[in-house]
Amino acid sequence: MSGRTPTSFTADDYRSRMERAARAAADAGLAGLLVAPGPDLVWLTGYAPTAITERLTLLVLTPDRPPVLVVPTLEAPDAARAPGAEALSLRDWTDGKDPYAATAALLDSTGRYGVSDNAWALHLLGLQRALPDTSHTALTEALPMLRAVKDAAELELMAAAGAAADAAFEEIRTVPFAGRRESEVGADLAGLLRRFGHAQVDFTIVASGPNGANPHHEVGDRVIEDGDMVVLDFGGLKDGYGSDTSRTVHVGEPDDEERAVHDIVRAAQEAGFRAVRPGAACQDVDRAARQVIADAGYGEYFIHRTGHGIGVTTHEPPYMIEGEEQPLVPGMCFSVEPGIYLPGRFGVRIEDIVTVTEDGGRRLNDTTRELVVVN
Numbered sequence: 001m002s003g004r005t006p007t008s009f010t011a012d013d014y015r016s017r018m019e020r021a022a023r024a025a026a027d028a029g030l031a032g033l034l035v036a037p038g039p040d041l042v043w044l045t046g047y048a049p050t051a052i053t054e055r056l057t058l059l060v061l062t063p064d065r066p067p068v069l070v071v072p073t074l075e076a077p078d079a080a081r082a083p084g085a086e087a088l089s090l091r092d093w094t095d096g097k098d099p100y101a102a103t104a105a106l107l108d109s110t111g112r113y114g115v116s117d118n119a120w121a122l123h124l125l126g127l128q129r130a131l132p133d134t135s136h137t138a139l140t141e142a143l144p145m146l147r148a149v150k151d152a153a154e155l156e157l158m159a160a161a162g163a164a165a166d167a168a169f170e171e172i173r174t175v176p177f178a179g180r181r182e183s184e185v186g187a188d189l190a191g192l193l194r195r196f197g198h199a200q201v202d203f204t205i206v207a208s209g210p211n212g213a214n215p216h217h218e219v220g221d222r223v224i225e226d227g228d229m230v231v232l233d234f235g236g237l238k239d240g241y242g243s244d245t246s247r248t249v250h251v252g253e254p255d256d257e258e259r260a261v262h263d264i265v266r267a268a269q270e271a272g273f274r275a276v277r278p279g280a281a282c283q284d285v286d287r288a289a290r291q292v293i294a295d296a297g298y299g300e301y302f303i304h305r306t307g308h309g310i311g312v313t314t315h316e317p318p319y320m321i322e323g324e325e326q327p328l329v330p331g332m333c334f335s336v337e338p339g340i341y342l343p344g345r346f347g348v349r350i351e352d353i354v355t356v357t358e359d360g361g362r363r364l365n366d367t368t369r370e371l372v373v374v375n
Contacts, residue, residue, distance in 0.1 A: 009046060009153065014084025017044050022061045024143050031111025032062035033139060034127070036119035039312045040139060042240070043147055046083030049075060056099040056123050059088070060106045070103050104130040111135075114142040144317040148309055149331040155355060157241040158311070158333050161198075162353050162364035165235055165243035168192035169367045177251050177374045178226045182206040186219035189234045198236045198243070202314045205233035205246075212248070212347030215304055215339060226252045229262075229346035230374075231339075235314050242314040245365045246337055246351035249372045261298070261340050262348050262371040268292035268338040269350045269369065272306055272320070276336070276354055276361030282324040289338040290322075298340045307335040310353055332356045333364070 021044060025033050035041050037052045041059055047069070049057055055072040057079075067088040071079045076092040079085060091106075093099045104127065107113070112135045115124060124136060139146070150158060171192050177185060186204040193201050207217035209228040217231075224230060228251045235244035248262060272289030286306040293302045307320035310333050318326050320334060337351030352365040 009083055011084055011086035013153075014045055015087035018061055018067045018084070018087060021143070021146060022063045022067070024146060025061065025114055026063040028114070028142050029112070030114050030137075030142060031108045031134075032060060033114045033116075033143075034119065034136075035059040035061065035116045035139070036123065038116055038118040039316075040116045040147070043312050044084065045069065045088065047079055047085070050078060054120075054122065055095075056093070056103070056126070058103060058119075058123065060103065062106070062108075065106075068106055070099060070106075072099075098130075100126040100130040103127060107131060107134065109133055112137065114139040140317060145326065145329075147311050147316060148318055148333075149329050150311060150333055150355070151331065154241065154311070155331065155333070157239050158353065158355065159364050161238040161241050161243035162245070163366075164196035164198060164238050165193065165245045166365055166367045167196045168234065169232070169245065169247055172232065173249060173372050173374055175374075177208075177224045177228075177230060177249070180224055182208055182211070182219040182222050182224060185224070185230075189232070193234065193236055193243075196238075198238045201234075201236040202242075202244075203234060203236075205231060207231040207233075207347060208251075209346060210344050213341040213343050213345060215341060215347070215349065224251060229254070229258055229348065231347050231349050233349060233351065237312075237314070240312060242310045242312070242353075244310055244314050244335055244351065244353060245367070246339075246349045247367060247369070247372065248348045248350065249374045251374055253373060254371060258346065259371060261342070261346075264293060264296045264298060265338055265340055265348045265350050266369050268302075269336055269352070272336040272338060273352065273354055273361055273363065276328060276356055278328055278330055278356060278358065280328050282318045282320050282326050282328065282334075283322050285320040285328075285334075285336060286322055286324075289336065293338060293340060301340045301342055302338060303341055304339070306338055307354075309334045328356045330356050330358050 073092040189204040233246040275288035305321035339349035341347040
């Protein structure tokens with residue numbers, strides 16, 4: 001690995017992203033994109049305000065003019081230092097002035113715009129008052145694949161994040177589980193993710209025994225017992241790109257049913273991975289994994305989609321679910337994470353992040369998928 005970080009992306013990288021986004025907006029029949037602070041703004045410009053406040057900050061991307069970042073005057077110096085600042089112009093506004101009027105001057109008064117999903121209603125309503133004949137749609141609905149295909153540098157960062165999560169798992173499997181609370185093991189996991197380079201920990205699910213039947217249990221005060229199956233699902237951001245992996249461990253030796261259920265999930269996860277190839281539909285990955293579990297008689301206990309996209313956020317399009325016909329493209333990154341959840345008893349989930357290659361798929365997580373016995 002070269003040690004690339006988000007600040008290693010150049011102004012030309014960000015210029016290319018903004019140009020691509022503006023073209024995609026035009027192809028989708030939009031007059032442009034309005035991007036508020038959040039992951040889309042970071043991906044497009046490298047700019048993340050130190051504090052997200054009620055003051056309007058908005059990137060305006062249109063196909064017929066250079067990109068403009070509307071920003072409060074007091075935050076303009078920080079915005080000017082962003083890695084992508086050379087590729088755009090700043091339009092600042094001072095307290096007491098109307099930022100919506102300033103932004104409206106950049107827009108088509110009757111256009112339809114894609115708006116980043118995390119834009120404040122306060123700001124969207126302000127723009128609607130300034131330009132009542134405009135209309136808006138969520139950016140994720142209009143351009144769901146905008147960030148989905150990663151370039152070589154992004155894939156390098158994704159692989160490094162996956163390797164860091166793998167290192168955290170190799171360490172956590174050596175610590176005591178029995179007699180400790182889920183929250184204590186979760187704190188260990190969070191600490192390990194940070195030790196191996198994560199700046200942000202988004203989740204550390206530690207679901208023991210019957211709690212494992214809840215896919216999003218996270219952590220609680222339950223004391224882990226000998227004989228428990230324990231679902232571990234953890235991830236976050238390292239150098240601006242996401243990790244997310246799941247492994248299921250057992251405290252002491254598992255019984256035959258527990259081992260059999262784990263083997264079914266492992267086979268389903270392998271089937272989902274083997275379905276990854278350019279041109280396949282997202283739903284094909286879900287179908288392949290789900291069929292294995294259904295054939296084994298546990299179909300009703302697989303209660304979530306098989307996967308989700310990942311990049312500058314840990315959950316983003318595309319989604320591996322029935323009905324999603326988006327074709328897979330080299331550079332897409334997403335999870336493959338089937339599971340079986342037996343209410344009141346235990347759950348099993350196995351998850352890798354996978355990227356699409358020219359002739360198939362490549363896992364970005366390499367820890368064992370066998371059932372690991374812990375103490």
